[in-house]
Amino acid sequence: MTNLASQRLPSAPSELRRLIRRGCWAGPTAGLARGYVQANLVILPADWAYDFLLFCVRNPKPCPLLEVTELGSPIPAQTAPGADLRTDLPRYRVYQDGQLIDEPTEITGWWRDDLVAFLLGCSFTFEDALAEAGIPLRHWECGCNVPMYRTALACVPAGRLHGPLVVSMRPIPARQVARAIEISARYPLAHGAPVWIGDPAGLGIADLDRPDWGDPVPINEGELPVFWACGVTPQAVALAARPPLMITHAPGHMFVTDWPVSRVERE
Amino acid sequence: MTNLASQRLPSAPSELRRLIRRGCWAGPTAGLARGYVQANLVILPADWAYDFLLFCVRNPKPCPLLEVTELGSPIPAQTAPGADLRTDLPRYRVYQDGQLIDEPTEITGWWRDDLVAFLLGCSFTFEDALAEAGIPLRHWECGCNVPMYRTALACVPAGRLHGPLVVSMRPIPARQVARAIEISARYPLAHGAPVWIGDPAGLGIADLDRPDWGDPVPINEGELPVFWACGVTPQAVALAARPPLMITHAPGHMFVTDWPVSRVERE
Numbered sequence: 001m002t003n004l005a006s007q008r009l010p011s012a013p014s015e016l017r018r019l020i021r022r023g024c025w026a027g028p029t030a031g032l033a034r035g036y037v038q039a040n041l042v043i044l045p046a047d048w049a050y051d052f053l054l055f056c057v058r059n060p061k062p063c064p065l066l067e068v069t070e071l072g073s074p075i076p077a078q079t080a081p082g083a084d085l086r087t088d089l090p091r092y093r094v095y096q097d098g099q100l101i102d103e104p105t106e107i108t109g110w111w112r113d114d115l116v117a118f119l120l121g122c123s124f125t126f127e128d129a130l131a132e133a134g135i136p137l138r139h140w141e142c143g144c145n146v147p148m149y150r151t152a153l154a155c156v157p158a159g160r161l162h163g164p165l166v167v168s169m170r171p172i173p174a175r176q177v178a179r180a181i182e183i184s185a186r187y188p189l190a191h192g193a194p195v196w197i198g199d200p201a202g203l204g205i206a207d208l209d210r211p212d213w214g215d216p217v218p219i220n221e222g223e224l225p226v227f228w229a230c231g232v233t234p235q236a237v238a239l240a241a242r243p244p245l246m247i248t249h250a251p252g253h254m255f256v257t258d259w260p261v262s263r264v265e266r267e
Numbered sequence: 268m269t270n271l272a273s274q275r276l277p278s279a280p281s282e283l284r285r286l287i288r289r290g291c292w293a294g295p296t297a298g299l300a301r302g303y304v305q306a307n308l309v310i311l312p313a314d315w316a317y318d319f320l321l322f323c324v325r326n327p328k329p330c331p332l333l334e335v336t337e338l339g340s341p342i343p344a345q346t347a348p349g350a351d352l353r354t355d356l357p358r359y360r361v362y363q364d365g366q367l368i369d370e371p372t373e374i375t376g377w378w379r380d381d382l383v384a385f386l387l388g389c390s391f392t393f394e395d396a397l398a399e400a401g402i403p404l405r406h407w408e409c410g411c412n413v414p415m416y417r418t419a420l421a422c423v424p425a426g427r428l429h430g431p432l433v434v435s436m437r438p439i440p441a442r443q444v445a446r447a448i449e450i451s452a453r454y455p456l457a458h459g460a461p462v463w464i465g466d467p468a469g470l471g472i473a474d475l476d477r478p479d480w481g482d483p484v485p486i487n488e489g490e491l492p493v494f495w496a497c498g499v500t501p502q503a504v505a506l507a508a509r510p511p512l513m514i515t516h517a518p519g520h521m522f523v524t525d526w527p528v529s530r531v532e533r534e
Contacts, residue, residue: 050317054335057324058345068321071426078325078423156345159338 011035013080013256017088026090026105028252030124037189037264038254039066039079039119040231041089042238043107043247046071049116051159052238056118058156062165062233064121064189066257066264072113079257085117086110091250098242107247115245120231122254123168125190125261129183135176138217145252146170147211148230152204153195155237163237166212167195167203168230171223180226189264196227203227213251280347280523284355293357293372295519297391304456304531305521306333306346306386307498308356309505310374310514313338316383318426319505323385325423329432329500331388331456333524333531339380346524352384353377358517365509374514382512387498389521390435392457392528396450402443405484412519413437414478415497419471420462422504430504433479434462434470435497438490447493456531463494470494480518 009025010016013033019025029038044052049071056063067078074085087106094102094110104110123146127137139146146168153165172180177197185193196203208225209216213232219225235248249255276292277283280300286292296305311319316338323330334345341352354373361369361377371377390413394404406413413435420432439447444464452460463470475492476483480499486492502515516522 046317050313050320053317053320053324057320057332057335065324068324 013258014082016256017080017083020090021084021087023105029090029254029256030252033256034128035261037066037079037257037259037261038122038124039257040122040235041085041247041249041255042118042120042234043085043115044118044238044243045112045245046114046116048160048238048243051161052118052234055155055158055161055237056120056234058158059233060188061192061195061229062155062231064191066119066121066189068119069117071116074111074117076117076119076255076257079119079259083255085255089249089253089255091253093248093250095239095246095248097244098239103250110245110247119255119257120234121187121189121191121264122231123191123228124254125264126184126187128261129187130180133179133183135172135180135183138171139215142215142217144217145214147208147216148213148232149200149203149205150212150236155233160241161237163233163240165195166230166233166236167227168214169200169208169211169225169227171217171219172226173223177224177226184228186266187264188266191229191231194226194228198224200225200227280525281349283523284347284350287357288351288354290372296357296521296523297519300523301395302528304333304346304524304526304528305389305391306524307389307502308352308514308516308522309385309387309501310352310382311385311505311510312379312512313381313383315505315510318428319385319501322422322425322428322504323387323501325425326500327455328459328462328496329422329498331458333386333388333456335386336384338383341378341384343384343386343522343524346386346526349525350522352522356516356520356522358520360515360517362506362513362515364511365506370517377512377514386522386524387501388454388456388458388531389498390458390495391521392531393451393454395528396454397447400446400450402439402447402450405438406482409482409484411484412481414475414483415480415499416467416470416472417479417503422500427508428504430500430507432462433497433500433503434494435481436467436475436478436492436494438484438486439493440490444491444493451495453533454531455533458496458498461493461495465491467492467494
């Protein structure tokens with residue numbers, strides 16, 4: 001993927017976050033700080049934190065937990081102790097009672113002592129690894145978002161949280177499917193191995209050309225659609241339960257951690 | 268390991284649990300229902316469940332989560348949907364404010380609607396695998412408990428819960444240490460690979476002959492002490508925080524799940 005920004009922005013996570021904090025970069029983070037783990041962010045009030053944590057534990061493929069902050073702390077002590085989750089992402093989404101009400105570039109004014117932040121692994125990690133192995137990524141080629149679909153598979157519920165598994169789809173040439181599985185399986189904290197290969201009807205997906213999130217991509221002759229558990233799952237499930245306040249990253253505008261990708265590669 | 272009981276008691280988990288429920292077996296479960304995953308049990312009030320769950324997530328080696336029941340439910344829906352955690356373990360320990368007050372064979376009278384049960388993976392799973400690979404287990408040979416030690420390594424704290432890592436020690440012949448590591452690494456839900464090999468001083472252990480729990484075992488010429496994260500860790504940490512009520516299995520008297528060991532073997 002060629003990304004103009006990646007040529008101009010610092011490649012060290014801490015320097016990139018400093019620029020973001022100062023308001024110098026409010027764009028997506030794909031292709032930035034290559035080689036470092038990026039993360040989905042979900043912030044919830046303490047009253048909802050147990051259900052959400054349990055949902056993640058019970059559904060590790062869509063919800064791979066990288067870190068949970070201490071109650072009231074916006075500091076990710078394990079993945080980036082020098083960072084502040086209120087200011088160090090390029091863009092956020094703020095939801096009240098399940099409704100999107102704002103898309104700010106920092107959330108200092110929203111922070112409260114009863115909030116907990118969850119950082120979840122993100123597909124960028126395994127996509128970089130797939131690309132390095134010469135496996136084509138159609139949505140990169142098309143310059144669009146990966147297509148995502150609600151499935152007929154139910155997640156394991158937890159307290160007030162329940163809902164379907166959301167998957168992302170990447171068309172892979174038949175001869176490279178096995179390799180794509182092997183490679184992604186090495187990153188359990190980035191959704192791991194696919195959950196389904198081939199016929200989308202088996203997942204209850206009626207039409208690949210009409211994704212529920214992201215953009216449709218063409219599937220060429222000799223390619224199979226390959227489906228991975230998607231980090232949109234926990235967000236969709238949590239929003240459906242309408243918590244009074246929930247803050248997430250804006251799509252594609254992830255948190256860049258200090259962890260090199262090798263740190264989340266399976267032993 | 269020869270175990271008289273294993274010759275007389277049923278080998279199917281559900282049948283063994285039925286006998287235990289009827290009060291016909293109140294002994295340890297080592298060697299029973301071979302080939303099935305056994306689990307540590309920790310029951311806490313809802314007010315403590317978030318801290319404990321987060322502690323487990325942050326310290327997966329000593330606290331490998333197999334299952335967390337829904338609030339108020341004693342049914343392990345995932346690992347043994349036909350079981351009841353109030354009656355299906357041979358013996359329990361009941362603690363109030365951190366003090367042991369009872370060791371009953373069932374806890375129906377203690378159960379409350381605000382309790383949550385945690386099932387954590389247990390070393391029996393990888394010990395069976397080590398034994399099958401021809402690796403000697405000294406505490407089996409001696410017919411005693413595995414020696415366990417408090418270390419100078421701090422666990423990652425979570426809320427009110429903090430404390431040292433507890434490890435178990437098994438002396439392994441030098442030429443088999445690598446194999447023992449490979450085999451146990453395949454079972455991340457049973458503490459996984461060792462945390463330390465060799466000199467106990469590096470863990471802050473002063474004297475291997477004086478374990479903090481269990482029994483001392485001799486280390487023969489040509490053997491190295493090998494240390495694994497131990498499931499006593501979460502119990503010790505939780506008790507130190509003195510929750511008003513906490514119920515666990517009695518040492519060695521584990522919960523026998525329906526899961527074959529292959530289910531928790533790493534892909």
